[in-house]
Amino acid sequence: MILTRGIGRSAALAILMAGAAPAALFAETPADTLVIADAIDDIVSIDPHEAFEFSGLDLNNNLYDTLVELDPTKPGELIPGLAESWSVSEDGLTFSFKIKSGITFASGNPLTAEDAAYSLKRVIKLDKTPAFILAQFGFTKDNVDEKITFDGDTVSFTTDKVYAPSFVYNCLTAGVANIVDMKTVEEHAVDGDMGNEWLKSNSAGTGAYVLKSFKPNEGYILEARPGYWRGDAKIKNIFMQHIPEGATERLLLEKGDIDIARKLTPTDVEGLSGNADVTITSDVGGQIYYLAMNQKVEALANPDVLDAMRYAVDYTGMADTILKGQWGVHQAFLPKGFLGALDDTPFTLDLAKAKELLEKSGVPLPLKVSITVRNTQDRMDIAQSIQNTFGQIGIELTLDVGDGKQVLEKYRARQHEITLQTWGPDYPDPHTNASTFAQNPDNSDEAKATGYLAWRTAWDPGELGAMTEAAVVEPDSAKRAEMYKEIQEKHRQDSAFVLMFQEMKETGLRTNVKDFYTGGAVDSASYWLVTK
Amino acid sequence: MANTSSPAPVPLSGPSPWRGRLFGLGTSLLSLMLTLLGLLTMTFIIARVVPIDPILSIVGERATPAQIETARQHFGLDRPWYVQYGIYLWDALQGDLGVSIRTREPVLQEVARYFPATLELATLGTLFGVLAGVPAGVLAATRPGSFADQIVRIVGLVGYSMPVFWLGLLGLLVFYGQLDWVAGPGRLDASYQMLLEFQMTQYTGIILIDAALNGAWDMFRNAISHIILPSALLGYVSMAYISRMTRSFMMNELGQEYITTARVKGMPEWRVIWVHAMRNVMVPLITVIALSYAYLLEGAVLTETIFAWPGLGRYITDALFANDMPAVLGGTVVVGLAFVTLNMISDILYRLVDPRARA
Numbered sequence: 040m041i042l043t044r045g046i047g048r049s050a051a052l053a054i055l056m057a058g059a060a061p062a063a064l065f066a067e068t069p070a071d072t073l074v075i076a077d078a079i080d081d082i083v084s085i086d087p088h089e090a091f092e093f094s095g096l097d098l099n100n101n102l103y104d105t106l107v108e109l110d111p112t113k114p115g116e117l118i119p120g121l122a123e124s125w126s127v128s129e130d131g132l133t134f135s136f137k138i139k140s141g142i143t144f145a146s147g148n149p150l151t152a153e154d155a156a157y158s159l160k161r162v163i164k165l166d167k168t169p170a171f172i173l174a175q176f177g178f179t180k181d182n183v184d185e186k187i188t189f190d191g192d193t194v195s196f197t198t199d200k201v202y203a204p205s206f207v208y209n210c211l212t213a214g215v216a217n218i219v220d221m222k223t224v225e226e227h228a229v230d231g232d233m234g235n236e237w238l239k240s241n242s243a244g245t246g247a248y249v250l251k252s253f254k255p256n257e258g259y260i261l262e263a264r265p266g267y268w269r270g271d272a273k274i275k276n277i278f279m280q281h282i283p284e285g286a287t288e289r290l291l292l293e294k295g296d297i298d299i300a301r302k303l304t305p306t307d308v309e310g311l312s313g314n315a316d317v318t319i320t321s322d323v324g325g326q327i328y329y330l331a332m333n334q335k336v337e338a339l340a341n342p343d344v345l346d347a348m349r350y351a352v353d354y355t356g357m358a359d360t361i362l363k364g365q366w367g368v369h370q371a372f373l374p375k376g377f378l379g380a381l382d383d384t385p386f387t388l389d390l391a392k393a394k395e396l397l398e399k400s401g402v403p404l405p406l407k408v409s410i411t412v413r414n415t416q417d418r419m420d421i422a423q424s425i426q427n428t429f430g431q432i433g434i435e436l437t438l439d440v441g442d443g444k445q446v447l448e449k450y451r452a453r454q455h456e457i458t459l460q461t462w463g464p465d466y467p468d469p470h471t472n473a474s475t476f477a478q479n480p481d482n483s484d485e486a487k488a489t490g491y492l493a494w495r496t497a498w499d500p501g502e503l504g505a506m507t508e509a510a511v512v513e514p515d516s517a518k519r520a521e522m523y524k525e526i527q528e529k530h531r532q533d534s535a536f537v538l539m540f541q542e543m544k545e546t547g548l549r550t551n552v553k554d555f556y557t558g559g560a561v562d563s564a565s566y567w568l569v570t571k
Numbered sequence: 572m573a574n575t576s577s578p579a580p581v582p583l584s585g586p587s588p589w590r591g592r593l594f595g596l597g598t599s600l601l602s603l604m605l606t607l608l609g610l611l612t613m614t615f616i617i618a619r620v621v622p623i624d625p626i627l628s629i630v631g632e633r634a635t636p637a638q639i640e641t642a643r644q645h646f647g648l649d650r651p652w653y654v655q656y657g658i659y660l661w662d663a664l665q666g667d668l669g670v671s672i673r674t675r676e677p678v679l680q681e682v683a684r685y686f687p688a689t690l691e692l693a694t695l696g697t698l699f700g701v702l703a704g705v706p707a708g709v710l711a712a713t714r715p716g717s718f719a720d721q722i723v724r725i726v727g728l729v730g731y732s733m734p735v736f737w738l739g740l741l742g743l744l745v746f747y748g749q750l751d752w753v754a755g756p757g758r759l760d761a762s763y764q765m766l767l768e769f770q771m772t773q774y775t776g777i778i779l780i781d782a783a784l785n786g787a788w789d790m791f792r793n794a795i796s797h798i799i800l801p802s803a804l805l806g807y808v809s810m811a812y813i814s815r816m817t818r819s820f821m822m823n824e825l826g827q828e829y830i831t832t833a834r835v836k837g838m839p840e841w842r843v844i845w846v847h848a849m850r851n852v853m854v855p856l857i858t859v860i861a862l863s864y865a866y867l868l869e870g871a872v873l874t875e876t877i878f879a880w881p882g883l884g885r886y887i888t889d890a891l892f893a894n895d896m897p898a899v900l901g902g903t904v905v906v907g908l909a910f911v912t913l914n915m916i917s918d919i920l921y922r923l924v925d926p927r928a929r930a
Contacts, residue, residue, distance in 0.1 A: 074761045076879075080889050083673060168638060239675060252768050254684070255674035256889055257881045260765060278761045282879045286740055287756045290748050296755045444894075 067295045071275040073552075073569055076291060077301040078283035080256045086238035087217035088158070089167035093563075096214040098253075100563035101261060101277070103217035103244030104268075106136045106155060106194075107208050109467060111568060114376055114559035117208055121150060121218055121245060122194075125208075131201040131514070138192045142268045144220035145242065145249045152189035157221040159187050159196065161233050169215040172466045176202065176210075205378070205516045209468035214563065219243050247272040247567035257281050261566070272567035273554075292317055292547045298571055299555060300547040305364040308545050318550050321364070324542030325374045325560040326463045327472070328366060328421070330410075331496040332535045336456050339408065342533065343400030349386045349537050350393035351428050361420040362540060369541035371527040372462075372476040376560035378469050378516065379523030385531075394432040404433040411439040411458040413446045421539075422459050451489040453497050462492065463542075467561035469523045470511045477503040477530050498535035599918075603911060610907040611663055615656055618896040626672075646672060646897075659900075668901035673893045678901030681886065686905060687776030688758065689875070689882035692802055693867035699806025700813050701860055707810065708817025712825065713844060723814055730811025735804065739877040742800050754796040756879035763790045801878040805871055809863045816859045817852065824848040853924045861917040868909045 068074040079094040087099045108120035122136035142150040162173050163183040177199025178186050187196040198207070210216065219234075220243040227237035234243070242250035245268065248261035258280045263272035280297070282288050288300035289307040293314060303311070303319075311317050332339040332348070339345070354368045371381035397404065412422040419440070426436040436457070441449070449455050464471040477500050479493035480486075488494040500507075503526055510522040531538055544557055554568045626642045643649045647658065662669065668678040711723040746752045754760065758778055759767060767778065771785045779798070782791040824830065825848055833843045872884035883902055890898035 069762045072761055072765070080893065084675065166638065166641075236675075254881075255671075255676065255681070256886070260768060276765065278765065280757060280761075280879065281881075282756065284876055284879070287743070287877055287879055290743055291755050293748065294755055296760070 068298050069276075070571075072278050073274045073276070073299070073566060073571065074278045074280065074297045075299040075301065076280050076282040076288045076297045079258070079279060079281045080283065082255060084167075084239050085242075085250075085253060086165075086167075086235050087219060087244070088162045088165050088215055089169070089235065090214055091167075091169040097558070097564040098250075098259060098261075098279075099214050099217060099244075100246075100558070101248045101566045102242040102246040102250055103214075103219065104246055105212055105216045105218065107211050109212050109558075109562045111556040111558065111562065111565035114556075114561050115378065115467070117205075117212070120212075121155065127204050131204075133195055133197045134204070134207055135193050135195040138194065139268070140192065142245055143266070144223065144245050145264055146220055146223045148220050148222050150218070150245055152192050152194040154221045155194040155218050156187050156189040158218045159194075159216065160184065161219070161224075162215055165233060165235060169213070169465070172210050172213050172215050176207065201512050203511055203513050203516075203519055205519060206468050206470055206511055209378075210466050212562070213466040215466075217244065220245075248277060263567070267567065269567070273570045274566070277566050289547070292549065295549060298549050298552050301544075303545055303547050305545075308364055308547070311547055316550055318548050318552075320546050320548065320555075320557075322544045322546070322557045323367070323375050323560045324463075324544045325376075326461050326542035327369065327372060327374060327538060328459070328461050328540040329372075330425070330537040330539065331450070331455070331458050331460060331492065332537075333453060333456050333458075334497040334499075334535050335453060336408065338400075338402045338406055339456065339535070341400045341402055343396045344402055344406070345533075345535065345537075347393040347396035347400065347432060348429070348434070349531075350389045350396065351425075351432050351434070352386070352537060352539060353388045353424055353428050354384065354386065354539060356388065357421060357424050358540065361424070362417065364545050365417070365543055366540035367543050368539070370531055370538045372472045372530060372536070372538055373469050373523060373527060374464065374472075374541050374560040377464070377467070377472075379520035379527070380469075381524055381527050381531075388428065390428065390431050397432050397434070405435045406433060407435045407437070408456045409437040409439040411441065411446050411449050411455040413443050413459075414440050418459055425459075450495050453484065453495060455496075458496075460492075464560070469519075470507070473507045473510065473523060473526060476534070476536065477507045477526055479504065492536075493534075496535050500530075500534070503529060503534075599915070603915070606911055607907070608660075610904060611660055612656075614900045614903050614907075615659055618900055619652060646670075663904065668904060669897035671890070671895055671898045671901075673890065673895040673898065678897050681898065682883065682901055682905050684776065685881055685883045685886040685902075688880060689868060689871075689884065691777045691779060692798065692805065692871070692875075692880060692882060693864060695798060695802035696805030696809055696867050696871075697860065697864040699803055700809025700863060703806065704810035704813030705817050705856070708814040708819075709821055709844060709849075711814065711818040712821035715822065720818075723818070727811040727815050730807050734873075735808060735871070736873040736877055738807070739801070739804055739874055742804055743877070746800055753800045754793065756797075756877070758794060758797055758880065759790065760793055760797075763793050766790065801871075801874050801880060805867055805874055809867065812863055813856075813859060817856060820852040820855050821848060824851050827851075850924065854921060857917050857920045857924070861913045865910050865913045868913075869906050 077094065081092040082090070082095040083092060084090055085095050085098055087103050090096055090099055105120045106122040107125065108118050110116040110118045121139060121142060123139045125134065125136045127134055136155065138150060138152045138155060144150060159173060160183045162170050163178045164180055166180065176196070187194070189195070219238070223243040224234035224238065227234045229236055240253050247263060247267045247269065249264050250259065251262045252260040258278070261277040263275045265271055282291070283302060285302050285304040285307045288297065288302055289311060291297040292300040293311070293316070295316065308319055311319060330348070332345060334340045358366060358368050368384050369375065370384045370386055373380040375382060410422055410425065412418050422438055426438065429436050446458065450458050450460065462472070462475070475490065475492045477493065479488065479491045479498065479500055481488060482494060482497060482499045486494065493500050506522065506526050510519055510526065513519040513522055530536070546555070546557060548555060549571070552569060552571045554570055556565045556568065558564050626639055626646070626648065647655060659669070666679060668682070670676065671678050671681055674681065707723045707726070711720040714720055743755070747755050766787070767773065767781070767790065771781065771787065773781050774784055775781055778794045779791060782788070782794055830843060830848060833847050869884065872888045874880065875882040875885040883905065887899055887902035890902065
């Protein structure tokens, strides 16, 4: 009897629950709210002068503005941001920016040149990871107060030497150069932290949105603020949910419970094809997949061996199968979207040619070498494909598998033979990748110049180093672009690297969602233009 | 004058019951403290032996040696291990589980935010498991070899052997994707989530309770429609275990002489099973249910991932992948505490259902 009653109650409860559900089930996303699903657990901090991860930069791109901006609709194109005009002194050392009038922060405080000067100085004084993007112009904690100044509505700074103006402007579009509300931030400063703790859960910008709530690894909520200087955001609220599982995102998107899915796998994308309610957009990202051959290994320093390897990688085979939709073939160190990026792909799988080059090299065959690779699925798949094709020309590859830290430590200590790696640009200027792939001022072990990928793999770039130095100070942007093309051309033919793939981003959107820009390889996501 | 007064009563034997109980309580507390100390020590050792450098994951690949050193000092990782251990123990005893390397938030504050979600899910899951598992186990035990027994066995086998992520995805696909019976992943729809965030008092972090306390019955229904599938899934896995154990315990009891006596005396069969046999089955069953509940509290990582459920299991796993050892340790300590607490509750329940345990 007791059991019967218990079962009866359970059944009643279940029926009640099932009956209760439909009221909420068919609620689509609210009309004034854009619901986005993404994996945002990479966020370490959302202080704009500390954030350096993709998700944090996406968030901040909608809370803050920079002096000069990249046009979200035309990635890579510079447009005025908070500065209405800018100029360079005749000696090429001092850059001045005239601040637009009438712009206010979310607090209501008016934007001034002092805010801009404070923000740039704050980057250097806080000295968080992305600070090097501005510090490379010669700013230090000791000199920054003299180097960065303001006068009336103009903020100015003086660099340590002459740089290409486009290089400086591109660096100023990076997230680390966001302008914060000095008064508000200083009101919340504790123990001289310049408001660092407070800005980890609050915002103080001129952006289209204000941060209403941020929960690490859970999500965030933004609210549009009226009177945004670029025009009010089209959608009032942004609701970001941390959903790392692609299949879950796909289901939610199909049902209309989210508007945008940003972590779909190729399987999910394939499953969504033909769904009239969903649109898939494809965009490039900034990451590059490459092989680095340690030049301290004699056989790998042989140019014919390196050339043989360039023709022994199944680029399209991998891009069409194991990397489908995630990575596209790309054979230069600058990602598509960057000034001077090369788009052509001169190398294809040609085993006969590769074998011929390897025999010509004179190294004893079979050549036995190891490839150090991180133990993630995509990297293991790529390494195994390379192991297979290299094996067919007489190179016996052994997989040396480790976790991220082990692999990185080996690479930074120059203890690898071949290593499979990815690299992403730090700021939207070609110098970011050129300086690491094609510069190595001191190739000795003692130099410990781990910031240069060329040093890590013990490769001396020779004339490319000087060419890179010249490119970063070239004032003419068109000529500068040509210089980078030439550097890349020589680099991919003669370097110790085999450049293979560029990241691709596939985004799923409900068909009523328009004008969502991911930022491509050079910028971050823009929410304020989205309509639905 | 003869002394006619009675002699003072002399205790027959042993200490008073109160002294015994106090002794028992003291032993339990000592045992609890030693368990906690062991737990804290083990988690500290594990954090030191794993080949992980948490600093690298914070400052990134491009950080300068000076930035790396600053971060190392900031988190106290530049000190000798025994100093770190001392600080860790002292802070933990004061309820300070450190600061998450990844988010820079106090671990206790983060755990307090994630734990209610897990508690809500695990409690409902266990409820489902017990309500379905115990009757199913009894049914199978009273009709061994029958069709009903086979069905219970097969259902249990599926619950045991099917990967939970596969069951979860299948459940979502069918009940959410195709049939529209339940709501999708997450704890609430976006609109209710914002309502909860900005317009309601969050008393407990358990949405069902908070929505009820706020009188937000629409939200309550929405929360039910979200939790029912993941909790039923966990309940199913739990049921598989509970039903098999109930069957085994019950069959053992039904073979006892006192059951035969009860039947010979003409006692109704339902009373023999649900009153006499069940009273004895309850003792080991409490342990089984407590273990099952503790397992779910520990965090059903895959279920939480698939259902985008911001619970403790997902928190610890994410922290592990991000090399965030303070968060991993904090989460582990809380899970350990949950185990210890459930163990104590089991002890108390033993005493309630088994008179012998009260002695």
